[in-house]
Amino acid sequence: MSLKIVVLAKQVPDTRNVGKDAMNADGTINRAALPAIFNPEDLNALEQALRLKDTHPGSTVTILTMGPGRAAEIIREGLYRGADNGYLLTDRAFAGADTLATSYALATAIRKIGEYDIIIGGRQAIDGDTAQVGPQVAEKLGLPQVTYVEEIQQVADGRIRVKRHIDGGVETVEAPLPIVLTVNGSAAPCRPRNAKLVMKYKRALGGQEKAALEKDGVALAYADLYEKRPYLNLVEWSVADVNGDTKQCGLSGSPTKVKKIENIVFQAKESKTITGSDADVENLIVELLANHTIG
Protein backbone atom coordinates (compact mmCIF):
# COMPACT_ATOMS: atom_id res chain seq x y z
CA MET A 1 0.00 0.00 0.00
CA SER A 2 1.17 3.51 -0.68
CA LEU A 3 1.22 5.77 2.35
CA LYS A 4 0.63 9.44 2.98
CA ILE A 5 3.12 10.47 5.64
CA VAL A 6 3.32 13.84 7.37
CA VAL A 7 6.57 14.62 9.20
CA LEU A 8 6.35 17.18 12.01
CA ALA A 9 9.66 19.01 12.21
CA LYS A 10 10.88 22.03 14.13
CA GLN A 11 13.71 24.48 13.71
CA VAL A 12 15.41 24.88 17.07
CA PRO A 13 18.36 26.76 18.52
CA ASP A 14 21.22 24.36 19.00
CA THR A 15 21.18 24.19 22.78
CA ARG A 16 23.67 21.33 22.78
CA ASN A 17 26.47 23.55 21.60
CA VAL A 18 26.28 26.26 24.16
CA GLY A 19 29.63 27.97 23.92
CA LYS A 20 31.22 30.70 25.95
CA ASP A 21 29.50 33.43 23.92
CA ALA A 22 26.04 31.92 24.41
CA MET A 23 25.36 34.14 27.39
CA ASN A 24 25.30 37.91 27.20
CA ALA A 25 27.07 39.89 29.89
CA ASP A 26 23.70 40.63 31.53
CA GLY A 27 22.96 36.93 31.85
CA THR A 28 20.43 36.68 29.00
CA ILE A 29 20.77 34.22 26.16
CA ASN A 30 22.57 35.40 23.09
CA ARG A 31 20.40 33.73 20.47
CA ALA A 32 22.61 34.92 17.66
CA ALA A 33 25.38 32.69 19.01
CA LEU A 34 23.18 29.61 18.81
CA PRO A 35 22.77 28.28 15.27
CA ALA A 36 19.27 27.26 14.17
CA ILE A 37 19.16 23.57 13.33
CA PHE A 38 16.75 20.80 12.35
CA ASN A 39 15.58 19.36 15.66
CA PRO A 40 17.67 16.18 16.01
CA GLU A 41 14.88 13.72 16.84
CA ASP A 42 12.77 15.11 14.00
CA LEU A 43 15.56 13.92 11.70
CA ASN A 44 15.20 10.42 13.18
CA ALA A 45 11.48 10.69 12.41
CA LEU A 46 12.18 11.84 8.85
CA GLU A 47 14.39 8.80 8.31
CA GLN A 48 11.60 6.43 9.42
CA ALA A 49 9.25 8.20 6.99
CA LEU A 50 11.74 7.99 4.11
CA ARG A 51 12.30 4.27 4.78
CA LEU A 52 8.57 3.69 4.46
CA LYS A 53 8.61 5.63 1.20
CA ASP A 54 11.47 3.40 -0.02
CA THR A 55 9.59 0.21 0.79
CA HIS A 56 6.09 1.40 -0.17
CA PRO A 57 6.26 2.76 -3.72
CA GLY A 58 3.92 5.64 -4.44
CA SER A 59 4.11 6.94 -0.86
CA THR A 60 4.55 10.66 -0.20
CA VAL A 61 6.41 12.42 2.60
CA THR A 62 5.21 15.90 3.53
CA ILE A 63 7.13 18.13 5.94
CA LEU A 64 5.02 20.29 8.26
CA THR A 65 6.76 22.93 10.33
CA MET A 66 5.80 26.06 12.21
CA GLY A 67 8.00 29.08 12.75
CA PRO A 68 9.22 32.36 11.30
CA GLY A 69 9.93 32.75 7.57
CA ARG A 70 13.46 31.43 7.90
CA ALA A 71 12.10 28.09 9.15
CA ALA A 72 11.49 27.28 5.46
CA GLU A 73 15.03 25.94 5.78
CA ILE A 74 13.51 22.89 7.50
CA ILE A 75 11.40 22.13 4.43
CA ARG A 76 14.44 22.49 2.16
CA GLU A 77 16.45 20.15 4.39
CA GLY A 78 13.60 17.65 4.15
CA LEU A 79 13.41 17.96 0.36
CA TYR A 80 17.19 17.46 0.10
CA ARG A 81 16.78 14.09 1.81
CA GLY A 82 13.81 12.83 -0.16
CA ALA A 83 10.63 14.48 1.12
CA ASP A 84 8.08 15.34 -1.58
CA ASN A 85 6.74 18.67 -0.36
CA GLY A 86 6.24 20.78 2.74
CA TYR A 87 4.23 23.47 4.45
CA LEU A 88 5.42 26.27 6.72
CA LEU A 89 2.86 27.50 9.22
CA THR A 90 3.84 31.09 9.75
CA ASP A 91 1.81 33.90 11.23
CA ARG A 92 2.30 36.44 14.00
CA ALA A 93 -0.76 34.92 15.65
CA PHE A 94 1.21 31.69 16.19
CA ALA A 95 3.94 33.45 18.17
CA GLY A 96 4.42 32.72 21.86
CA ALA A 97 2.62 29.38 21.62
CA ASP A 98 3.07 26.82 24.36
CA THR A 99 2.77 23.13 23.47
CA LEU A 100 -1.03 23.14 23.55
CA ALA A 101 -1.38 26.11 21.17
CA THR A 102 1.32 24.59 18.95
CA SER A 103 -0.54 21.31 18.76
CA TYR A 104 -3.76 23.16 17.92
CA ALA A 105 -2.05 24.92 15.01
CA LEU A 106 -0.42 21.73 13.73
CA ALA A 107 -3.67 19.78 14.02
CA THR A 108 -5.58 22.37 11.98
CA ALA A 109 -2.85 22.28 9.33
CA ILE A 110 -2.96 18.47 9.21
CA ARG A 111 -6.73 18.63 8.70
CA LYS A 112 -6.07 21.06 5.84
CA ILE A 113 -3.57 18.61 4.31
CA GLY A 114 -6.48 16.21 4.55
CA GLU A 115 -5.09 12.82 3.67
CA TYR A 116 -2.70 11.07 6.02
CA ASP A 117 -1.90 7.57 7.18
CA ILE A 118 1.04 8.30 9.46
CA ILE A 119 1.94 11.51 11.27
CA ILE A 120 5.44 11.21 12.62
CA GLY A 121 7.72 13.56 14.54
CA GLY A 122 10.63 13.49 16.96
CA ARG A 123 9.89 12.56 20.55
CA GLN A 124 10.85 16.02 21.73
CA ALA A 125 12.60 19.22 20.67
CA ILE A 126 15.88 20.17 22.28
CA ASP A 127 14.80 23.74 23.12
CA GLY A 128 11.92 22.65 25.33
CA ASP A 129 12.41 18.91 25.96
CA THR A 130 8.70 18.56 26.74
CA ALA A 131 7.70 15.65 24.43
CA GLN A 132 4.15 17.03 24.51
CA VAL A 133 3.33 18.18 21.01
CA GLY A 134 3.07 14.72 19.40
CA PRO A 135 0.52 13.31 21.86
CA GLN A 136 -1.37 16.60 21.96
CA VAL A 137 -1.73 16.57 18.16
CA ALA A 138 -2.91 12.94 18.31
CA GLU A 139 -5.58 13.82 20.85
CA LYS A 140 -6.78 16.82 18.82
CA LEU A 141 -7.11 14.62 15.73
CA GLY A 142 -8.69 11.76 17.70
CA LEU A 143 -5.95 9.36 16.60
CA PRO A 144 -4.10 6.64 18.50
CA GLN A 145 -0.42 7.25 19.22
CA VAL A 146 2.80 5.41 19.87
CA THR A 147 5.60 7.43 21.49
CA TYR A 148 9.30 6.66 22.01
CA VAL A 149 9.44 4.69 18.73
CA GLU A 150 12.72 2.96 17.93
CA GLU A 151 11.78 1.36 14.64
CA ILE A 152 8.81 0.86 12.35
CA GLN A 153 8.90 -2.86 11.65
CA GLN A 154 6.04 -3.32 9.28
CA VAL A 155 3.08 -1.58 7.67
CA ALA A 156 0.52 -3.82 6.01
CA ASP A 157 -3.25 -4.09 5.62
CA GLY A 158 -3.90 -0.80 7.35
CA ARG A 159 -1.94 -1.79 10.44
CA ILE A 160 1.48 -0.82 11.72
CA ARG A 161 3.90 -2.68 13.98
CA VAL A 162 6.57 -0.70 15.83
CA LYS A 163 9.24 -1.30 18.42
CA ARG A 164 9.30 1.33 21.15
CA HIS A 165 11.15 2.12 24.34
CA ILE A 166 9.51 1.88 27.71
CA ASP A 167 11.11 2.53 31.09
CA GLY A 168 13.67 -0.21 31.58
CA GLY A 169 12.85 -2.12 28.43
CA VAL A 170 11.29 -2.38 25.00
CA GLU A 171 7.84 -3.15 23.70
CA THR A 172 6.45 -4.18 20.33
CA VAL A 173 2.99 -2.81 19.60
CA GLU A 174 0.53 -3.10 16.77
CA ALA A 175 -2.03 -0.47 15.90
CA PRO A 176 -4.39 0.58 13.12
CA LEU A 177 -3.70 3.48 10.76
CA PRO A 178 -3.97 6.44 10.76
CA ILE A 179 -1.70 6.98 13.73
CA VAL A 180 0.65 9.51 15.32
CA LEU A 181 4.19 8.33 16.11
CA THR A 182 7.02 10.07 17.96
CA VAL A 183 10.53 8.79 17.38
CA ASN A 184 13.35 8.43 19.89
CA GLY A 185 16.83 9.84 19.29
CA SER A 186 18.28 6.33 19.50
CA ALA A 187 16.46 5.33 16.28
CA ALA A 188 18.37 5.13 13.01
CA PRO A 189 20.06 8.42 12.10
CA CYS A 190 18.80 10.34 9.09
CA ARG A 191 20.39 9.77 5.70
CA PRO A 192 22.55 12.60 4.38
CA ARG A 193 21.37 15.09 1.78
CA ASN A 194 21.15 13.68 -1.70
CA ALA A 195 23.35 15.70 -4.09
CA LYS A 196 20.85 15.59 -6.95
CA LEU A 197 18.04 16.75 -4.70
CA VAL A 198 20.21 19.55 -3.35
CA MET A 199 20.74 20.73 -6.94
CA LYS A 200 17.01 20.47 -7.59
CA TYR A 201 15.80 22.33 -4.51
CA LYS A 202 18.62 24.66 -3.52
CA ARG A 203 16.77 27.67 -4.88
CA ALA A 204 13.48 26.71 -3.26
CA LEU A 205 12.31 29.64 -1.15
CA GLY A 206 9.39 30.56 1.05
CA GLY A 207 7.46 33.79 0.44
CA GLN A 208 9.00 35.57 3.42
CA GLU A 209 12.49 34.54 2.38
CA LYS A 210 11.91 36.03 -1.06
CA ALA A 211 10.48 39.19 0.49
CA ALA A 212 13.49 39.47 2.80
CA LEU A 213 15.85 39.30 -0.18
CA GLU A 214 13.89 42.01 -2.00
CA LYS A 215 13.83 44.21 1.08
CA ASP A 216 17.61 44.07 1.20
CA GLY A 217 17.58 45.25 -2.40
CA VAL A 218 18.86 41.94 -3.70
CA ALA A 219 17.31 40.95 -6.99
CA LEU A 220 15.99 37.41 -6.87
CA ALA A 221 18.40 35.32 -8.91
CA TYR A 222 16.78 33.35 -11.72
CA ALA A 223 13.41 34.93 -10.93
CA ASP A 224 11.77 33.26 -13.90
CA LEU A 225 12.60 29.82 -12.46
CA TYR A 226 9.91 30.26 -9.82
CA GLU A 227 7.24 30.39 -12.50
CA LYS A 228 8.67 27.53 -14.55
CA ARG A 229 9.26 25.27 -11.57
CA PRO A 230 6.43 25.69 -9.10
CA TYR A 231 8.05 23.26 -6.64
CA LEU A 232 10.63 25.95 -5.88
CA ASN A 233 7.93 28.04 -4.20
CA LEU A 234 7.67 26.70 -0.66
CA VAL A 235 4.14 26.99 0.64
CA GLU A 236 3.44 29.21 3.63
CA TRP A 237 0.18 28.99 5.53
CA SER A 238 -1.27 31.63 7.82
CA VAL A 239 -3.89 31.08 10.53
CA ALA A 240 -6.58 32.00 7.99
CA ASP A 241 -5.17 29.55 5.42
CA VAL A 242 -5.77 26.65 7.79
CA ASN A 243 -9.11 28.02 9.06
CA GLY A 244 -7.60 28.44 12.53
CA ASP A 245 -9.17 30.22 15.45
CA THR A 246 -6.69 32.91 16.50
CA LYS A 247 -7.93 32.68 20.10
CA GLN A 248 -6.56 29.13 20.28
CA CYS A 249 -3.23 30.08 18.68
CA GLY A 250 -0.05 31.58 20.04
CA LEU A 251 0.08 33.33 23.38
CA SER A 252 -3.71 33.66 23.73
CA GLY A 253 -4.19 29.92 23.17
CA SER A 254 -1.57 28.98 25.73
CA PRO A 255 -2.81 27.99 29.19
CA THR A 256 0.71 28.01 30.61
CA LYS A 257 2.35 31.35 31.31
CA VAL A 258 5.98 31.93 32.11
CA LYS A 259 6.08 33.67 35.46
CA LYS A 260 9.80 33.96 35.87
CA ILE A 261 13.01 33.07 34.04
CA GLU A 262 16.33 32.71 35.80
CA ASN A 263 19.49 32.31 33.85
CA ILE A 264 21.94 29.80 35.08
CA VAL A 265 25.34 31.33 35.12
CA PHE A 266 28.03 29.00 36.25
CA GLN A 267 29.58 31.04 38.96
CA ALA A 268 32.22 29.83 41.25
CA LYS A 269 30.66 28.94 44.58
CA GLU A 270 32.63 29.54 47.66
CA SER A 271 34.71 26.45 47.42
CA LYS A 272 37.29 24.98 49.70
CA THR A 273 40.41 23.65 48.09
CA ILE A 274 42.34 21.00 49.97
CA THR A 275 45.25 18.74 49.16
CA GLY A 276 45.29 15.00 48.86
CA SER A 277 47.22 14.63 52.09
CA ASP A 278 46.03 12.17 54.74
CA ALA A 279 45.17 14.93 57.18
CA ASP A 280 43.14 16.93 54.65
CA VAL A 281 41.18 13.93 53.38
CA GLU A 282 40.46 12.71 56.91
CA ASN A 283 39.28 16.16 58.01
CA LEU A 284 36.89 16.31 55.06
CA ILE A 285 35.47 12.86 55.79
CA VAL A 286 34.99 13.78 59.45
CA GLU A 287 33.25 17.02 58.44
CA LEU A 288 30.89 15.17 56.05
CA LEU A 289 30.09 12.60 58.73
CA ALA A 290 29.46 15.33 61.29
CA ASN A 291 26.93 17.14 59.11
CA HIS A 292 25.30 13.84 58.06
CA THR A 293 26.14 14.23 54.39
CA ILE A 294 27.42 10.70 54.58
CA GLY A 295 26.15 8.18 57.08
Add this chain to the structure above:
Amino acid sequence: MNNVFVYCEMEGKHVADVSLELLTKGRKLADELGCQLEAICAGSDLADVEKQVLPYGVDRVHVFDAPGLFPYTSLPHTSILVNLFKEEKPQICLMGATVIGRDLGPRVSSALTSGLTADCTQLEIGNHEDKKNGITYENLLYQIRPAFGGNIVATIVNPEHRPQMATVREGVMKKEIVNENYQGEVIRHDVAKYVPETDYVVKVIDRHVEKAKHNLKGAPIVIAGGYGMGSKEGFDMLYELAKELHAEVGASRAAVDAGFCEHDRQIGQTGVTVHPKLYIACGISGQIQHIAGMQDAGIIISVNSDPNAPINAIADYVINGTVEEVIPKMIKYYKKNSK
Protein backbone atom coordinates in the same frame (compact mmCIF):
# COMPACT_ATOMS: atom_id res chain seq x y z
CA MET B 1 -13.83 18.56 44.41
CA ASN B 2 -10.82 20.67 43.48
CA ASN B 3 -8.39 18.30 45.12
CA VAL B 4 -4.83 17.31 44.29
CA PHE B 5 -4.66 14.16 42.12
CA VAL B 6 -1.71 11.88 41.48
CA TYR B 7 -1.78 9.37 38.63
CA CYS B 8 -0.10 6.24 39.97
CA GLU B 9 1.87 4.33 37.41
CA MET B 10 1.63 0.55 37.64
CA GLU B 11 4.30 -1.97 36.78
CA GLY B 12 2.25 -5.12 37.12
CA LYS B 13 0.77 -4.92 40.60
CA HIS B 14 3.32 -2.46 41.91
CA VAL B 15 2.96 1.27 42.13
CA ALA B 16 6.06 2.92 40.67
CA ASP B 17 8.40 4.71 43.07
CA VAL B 18 8.01 7.97 41.17
CA SER B 19 4.26 7.89 41.93
CA LEU B 20 4.88 7.36 45.65
CA GLU B 21 7.29 10.30 45.57
CA LEU B 22 4.56 12.41 43.96
CA LEU B 23 2.02 11.30 46.54
CA THR B 24 4.40 12.60 49.20
CA LYS B 25 4.70 15.93 47.37
CA GLY B 26 0.96 15.93 46.65
CA ARG B 27 0.21 15.48 50.36
CA LYS B 28 2.29 18.55 51.19
CA LEU B 29 0.62 20.62 48.46
CA ALA B 30 -2.84 19.47 49.60
CA ASP B 31 -2.03 20.44 53.20
CA GLU B 32 -0.90 23.86 52.06
CA LEU B 33 -4.06 24.32 49.98
CA GLY B 34 -6.35 22.84 52.64
CA CYS B 35 -7.71 20.20 50.29
CA GLN B 36 -7.56 16.42 49.94
CA LEU B 37 -5.12 14.15 48.14
CA GLU B 38 -6.53 11.61 45.69
CA ALA B 39 -4.74 8.83 43.82
CA ILE B 40 -5.65 7.05 40.60
CA CYS B 41 -4.50 3.45 40.04
CA ALA B 42 -5.36 1.93 36.68
CA GLY B 43 -4.22 -1.54 35.68
CA SER B 44 -5.08 -5.23 35.90
CA ASP B 45 -5.46 -7.41 39.02
CA LEU B 46 -5.31 -4.51 41.43
CA ALA B 47 -6.85 -6.13 44.51
CA ASP B 48 -5.37 -4.44 47.61
CA VAL B 49 -3.51 -1.83 45.55
CA GLU B 50 -4.77 0.80 48.00
CA LYS B 51 -2.48 -0.68 50.67
CA GLN B 52 0.48 0.59 48.67
CA VAL B 53 -0.75 4.17 48.40
CA LEU B 54 -2.85 4.98 51.48
CA PRO B 55 0.16 5.18 53.86
CA TYR B 56 1.34 8.21 51.87
CA GLY B 57 -1.61 10.20 53.17
CA VAL B 58 -4.12 9.55 50.39
CA ASP B 59 -7.71 10.52 51.24
CA ARG B 60 -9.36 8.82 48.25
CA VAL B 61 -8.07 6.11 45.93
CA HIS B 62 -9.73 5.66 42.53
CA VAL B 63 -9.12 2.09 41.32
CA PHE B 64 -9.70 1.15 37.69
CA ASP B 65 -9.16 -2.58 37.36
CA ALA B 66 -9.73 -4.27 33.98
CA PRO B 67 -7.81 -6.75 31.81
CA GLY B 68 -7.02 -4.27 29.00
CA LEU B 69 -5.45 -1.65 31.27
CA PHE B 70 -2.09 -3.38 31.65
CA PRO B 71 0.28 -3.12 29.85
CA TYR B 72 -0.38 0.58 29.52
CA THR B 73 -1.63 1.96 26.22
CA SER B 74 -2.44 5.62 25.64
CA LEU B 75 -6.14 5.73 24.81
CA PRO B 76 -7.82 3.84 27.69
CA HIS B 77 -5.76 5.61 30.33
CA THR B 78 -6.46 8.96 28.67
CA SER B 79 -10.20 8.27 28.77
CA ILE B 80 -10.04 7.34 32.45
CA LEU B 81 -8.31 10.57 33.42
CA VAL B 82 -10.31 12.84 31.11
CA ASN B 83 -13.68 11.46 32.20
CA LEU B 84 -12.78 11.28 35.88
CA PHE B 85 -11.42 14.84 35.82
CA LYS B 86 -14.62 16.11 34.19
CA GLU B 87 -16.48 14.77 37.24
CA GLU B 88 -13.95 15.59 39.93
CA LYS B 89 -12.50 18.87 38.64
CA PRO B 90 -9.08 18.58 40.29
CA GLN B 91 -7.03 21.73 40.75
CA ILE B 92 -3.73 19.90 40.39
CA CYS B 93 -2.72 16.66 38.68
CA LEU B 94 0.78 15.22 39.01
CA MET B 95 2.36 12.32 37.17
CA GLY B 96 5.82 10.86 36.69
CA ALA B 97 7.97 12.22 33.88
CA THR B 98 8.38 8.64 32.75
CA VAL B 99 7.66 7.16 29.33
CA ILE B 100 4.08 6.59 30.49
CA GLY B 101 3.60 9.98 32.14
CA ARG B 102 5.06 11.80 29.15
CA ASP B 103 2.78 9.80 26.83
CA LEU B 104 -0.38 10.27 28.90
CA GLY B 105 -0.01 13.79 30.34
CA PRO B 106 -0.01 15.65 27.02
CA ARG B 107 -3.05 13.74 25.73
CA VAL B 108 -5.05 14.52 28.84
CA SER B 109 -4.01 18.17 28.79
CA SER B 110 -4.90 18.39 25.11
CA ALA B 111 -8.36 16.91 25.71
CA LEU B 112 -9.06 19.21 28.68
CA THR B 113 -7.19 22.22 27.19
CA SER B 114 -5.32 22.56 30.43
CA GLY B 115 -1.68 23.49 30.75
CA LEU B 116 1.02 20.91 31.36
CA THR B 117 4.61 21.48 32.37
CA ALA B 118 7.05 18.63 31.75
CA ASP B 119 9.94 17.50 33.91
CA CYS B 120 9.46 19.91 36.82
CA THR B 121 12.24 19.94 39.38
CA GLN B 122 10.32 21.92 42.00
CA LEU B 123 6.65 22.46 42.78
CA GLU B 124 5.48 25.25 45.05
CA ILE B 125 2.29 27.10 45.88
CA GLY B 126 2.19 30.84 45.41
CA ASN B 127 0.29 33.81 44.05
CA HIS B 128 0.52 35.25 40.59
CA GLU B 129 -0.21 38.79 39.59
CA ASP B 130 -1.35 39.38 36.03
CA LYS B 131 -0.34 43.02 35.83
CA LYS B 132 -1.71 43.53 32.33
CA ASN B 133 -5.25 42.58 33.32
CA GLY B 134 -4.98 43.62 36.96
CA ILE B 135 -5.90 40.18 38.29
CA THR B 136 -4.21 38.39 41.17
CA TYR B 137 -4.48 34.63 41.23
CA GLU B 138 -4.07 33.04 44.63
CA ASN B 139 -2.55 29.67 45.43
CA LEU B 140 -1.37 28.65 41.99
CA LEU B 141 1.01 25.79 41.41
CA TYR B 142 4.46 27.11 40.56
CA GLN B 143 5.91 24.61 38.11
CA ILE B 144 9.65 25.10 38.10
CA ARG B 145 11.82 23.46 35.45
CA PRO B 146 15.06 23.89 33.60
CA ALA B 147 14.65 24.81 29.93
CA PHE B 148 16.70 25.70 26.92
CA GLY B 149 19.10 22.81 27.33
CA GLY B 150 19.47 23.52 31.02
CA ASN B 151 20.62 27.09 30.51
CA ILE B 152 17.63 28.72 32.14
CA VAL B 153 15.20 27.85 34.91
CA ALA B 154 11.61 28.82 34.25
CA THR B 155 8.68 29.14 36.65
CA ILE B 156 5.45 28.30 34.85
CA VAL B 157 1.90 28.95 36.05
CA ASN B 158 -1.53 28.11 34.63
CA PRO B 159 -3.72 30.98 35.83
CA GLU B 160 -7.03 30.09 34.16
CA HIS B 161 -7.06 26.43 33.25
CA ARG B 162 -7.63 23.40 35.47
CA PRO B 163 -6.22 21.01 36.34
CA GLN B 164 -2.75 22.47 36.62
CA MET B 165 -0.72 19.54 35.36
CA ALA B 166 2.93 18.74 35.89
CA THR B 167 5.25 15.80 35.38
CA VAL B 168 8.26 15.15 37.63
CA ARG B 169 11.14 12.74 37.08
CA GLU B 170 11.88 9.85 39.34
CA GLY B 171 14.18 10.66 42.23
CA VAL B 172 13.50 14.40 42.22
CA MET B 173 11.00 14.31 45.11
CA LYS B 174 11.40 12.33 48.31
CA LYS B 175 8.97 9.57 49.23
CA GLU B 176 7.84 9.51 52.81
CA ILE B 177 5.15 7.46 54.51
CA VAL B 178 2.75 9.64 56.50
CA ASN B 179 1.17 6.87 58.54
CA GLU B 180 1.05 3.12 57.90
CA ASN B 181 -2.60 3.10 58.99
CA TYR B 182 -3.73 6.24 57.20
CA GLN B 183 -7.45 5.96 56.51
CA GLY B 184 -8.75 6.80 53.08
CA GLU B 185 -11.76 5.98 50.95
CA VAL B 186 -11.34 3.36 48.20
CA ILE B 187 -13.52 3.74 45.10
CA ARG B 188 -13.58 0.88 42.61
CA HIS B 189 -14.92 2.30 39.36
CA ASP B 190 -16.77 0.51 36.59
CA VAL B 191 -14.11 0.82 33.88
CA ALA B 192 -16.60 0.41 31.02
CA LYS B 193 -18.30 3.65 32.10
CA TYR B 194 -15.08 5.55 31.52
CA VAL B 195 -13.41 3.71 28.65
CA PRO B 196 -15.17 2.98 25.35
CA GLU B 197 -14.36 -0.40 23.77
CA THR B 198 -12.86 1.43 20.75
CA ASP B 199 -10.00 2.68 22.95
CA TYR B 200 -8.39 -0.75 23.02
CA VAL B 201 -6.95 -0.51 19.48
CA VAL B 202 -3.24 -0.55 20.24
CA LYS B 203 -2.08 -4.07 21.09
CA VAL B 204 1.12 -4.78 22.99
CA ILE B 205 2.37 -7.96 21.37
CA ASP B 206 5.74 -8.26 23.07
CA ARG B 207 7.28 -6.67 26.14
CA HIS B 208 10.66 -6.95 27.85
CA VAL B 209 11.32 -5.12 31.06
CA GLU B 210 14.53 -5.60 32.93
CA LYS B 211 14.76 -4.69 36.53
CA ALA B 212 17.04 -1.70 36.77
CA LYS B 213 20.60 -2.74 37.53
CA HIS B 214 21.18 0.38 39.54
CA ASN B 215 19.31 3.30 40.99
CA LEU B 216 21.54 6.10 39.79
CA LYS B 217 18.63 8.52 39.31
CA GLY B 218 17.41 8.24 42.86
CA ALA B 219 20.70 7.73 44.69
CA PRO B 220 21.39 10.19 47.52
CA ILE B 221 25.12 9.85 46.95
CA VAL B 222 26.72 9.55 43.52
CA ILE B 223 30.39 8.86 42.82
CA ALA B 224 31.20 9.62 39.20
CA GLY B 225 34.36 8.86 37.31
CA GLY B 226 35.73 10.56 34.24
CA TYR B 227 38.42 9.95 31.68
CA GLY B 228 40.94 10.72 34.42
CA MET B 229 40.16 7.35 36.04
CA GLY B 230 42.42 5.93 33.39
CA SER B 231 40.90 2.47 32.96
CA LYS B 232 38.07 0.08 33.71
CA GLU B 233 40.14 -1.13 36.66
CA GLY B 234 40.33 2.44 37.91
CA PHE B 235 36.55 2.34 38.26
CA ASP B 236 36.83 -0.64 40.66
CA MET B 237 38.11 1.85 43.22
CA LEU B 238 34.94 3.89 42.78
CA TYR B 239 32.74 0.83 43.27
CA GLU B 240 34.63 0.09 46.47
CA LEU B 241 34.07 3.61 47.79
CA ALA B 242 30.43 3.44 46.64
CA LYS B 243 29.93 0.23 48.61
CA GLU B 244 31.17 1.91 51.77
CA LEU B 245 29.08 5.06 51.32
CA HIS B 246 25.98 3.24 50.01
CA ALA B 247 26.37 5.27 46.85
CA GLU B 248 25.87 4.61 43.15
CA VAL B 249 28.59 4.89 40.53
CA GLY B 250 28.17 7.11 37.48
CA ALA B 251 30.45 8.21 34.69
CA SER B 252 31.11 11.06 32.31
CA ARG B 253 30.62 10.55 28.61
CA ALA B 254 34.38 10.51 28.04
CA ALA B 255 34.76 7.58 30.46
CA VAL B 256 31.86 5.71 28.84
CA ASP B 257 33.23 6.31 25.35
CA ALA B 258 36.61 5.03 26.49
CA GLY B 259 34.94 1.83 27.71
CA PHE B 260 35.69 2.37 31.41
CA CYS B 261 32.03 2.13 32.39
CA GLU B 262 28.68 0.92 30.98
CA HIS B 263 26.60 3.34 28.96
CA ASP B 264 23.59 3.20 31.27
CA ARG B 265 25.63 4.89 33.99
CA GLN B 266 26.41 7.98 31.91
CA ILE B 267 25.51 11.22 33.67
CA GLY B 268 24.80 14.35 31.71
CA GLN B 269 22.54 15.85 29.15
CA THR B 270 22.50 12.72 26.98
CA GLY B 271 22.53 10.37 29.94
CA VAL B 272 20.94 10.30 33.35
CA THR B 273 20.24 13.43 35.36
CA VAL B 274 21.02 13.00 39.02
CA HIS B 275 20.09 15.07 42.06
CA PRO B 276 22.05 13.53 44.89
CA LYS B 277 22.78 15.28 48.15
CA LEU B 278 26.45 14.47 47.59
CA TYR B 279 28.26 14.20 44.26
CA ILE B 280 31.89 13.13 44.14
CA ALA B 281 33.43 13.81 40.74
CA CYS B 282 36.64 11.84 40.25
CA GLY B 283 38.89 12.71 37.35
CA ILE B 284 36.08 14.58 35.59
CA SER B 285 36.98 17.83 33.87
CA GLY B 286 33.36 19.03 33.71
CA GLN B 287 32.05 19.67 30.22
CA ILE B 288 28.85 21.73 30.27
CA GLN B 289 26.86 18.69 29.06
CA HIS B 290 28.06 16.76 32.08
CA ILE B 291 27.36 19.64 34.43
CA ALA B 292 23.80 19.84 33.08
CA GLY B 293 23.20 16.36 34.48
CA MET B 294 24.49 16.95 38.01
CA GLN B 295 24.44 20.65 38.78
CA ASP B 296 21.54 20.29 41.22
CA ALA B 297 23.60 18.10 43.52
CA GLY B 298 23.64 19.38 47.10
CA ILE B 299 27.34 19.16 47.77
CA ILE B 300 29.90 18.63 45.02
CA ILE B 301 33.38 17.32 45.69
CA SER B 302 35.86 17.34 42.83
CA VAL B 303 38.91 15.12 42.97
CA ASN B 304 41.22 16.26 40.23
CA SER B 305 44.92 16.66 39.66
CA ASP B 306 44.24 19.61 37.36
CA PRO B 307 43.55 22.67 39.53
CA ASN B 308 41.96 24.40 36.53
CA ALA B 309 39.38 21.72 35.69
CA PRO B 310 36.10 23.53 34.86
CA ILE B 311 34.15 21.39 37.32
CA ASN B 312 36.12 22.95 40.18
CA ALA B 313 34.21 26.17 39.54
CA ILE B 314 30.97 24.63 40.76
CA ALA B 315 32.47 22.35 43.40
CA ASP B 316 32.06 22.94 47.11
CA TYR B 317 35.26 21.06 47.85
CA VAL B 318 38.17 20.65 45.51
CA ILE B 319 40.67 17.96 46.41
CA ASN B 320 43.81 18.71 44.57
CA GLY B 321 45.36 15.31 43.96
CA THR B 322 45.31 12.23 41.83
CA VAL B 323 42.42 9.82 42.07
CA GLU B 324 44.82 6.95 42.76
CA GLU B 325 46.07 8.79 45.82
CA VAL B 326 42.89 10.34 47.18
CA ILE B 327 40.17 7.68 46.76
CA PRO B 328 41.89 4.94 48.80
CA LYS B 329 42.37 7.54 51.54
CA MET B 330 38.68 8.41 51.44
CA ILE B 331 37.82 4.73 51.86
CA LYS B 332 40.34 4.35 54.66
CA TYR B 333 39.23 7.38 56.65
CA TYR B 334 35.55 6.65 56.14
CA LYS B 335 36.06 3.19 57.61
CA LYS B 336 38.03 4.65 60.47
CA ASN B 337 35.62 7.46 61.41
CA SER B 338 32.15 6.07 60.70
CA LYS B 339 30.19 4.42 63.54
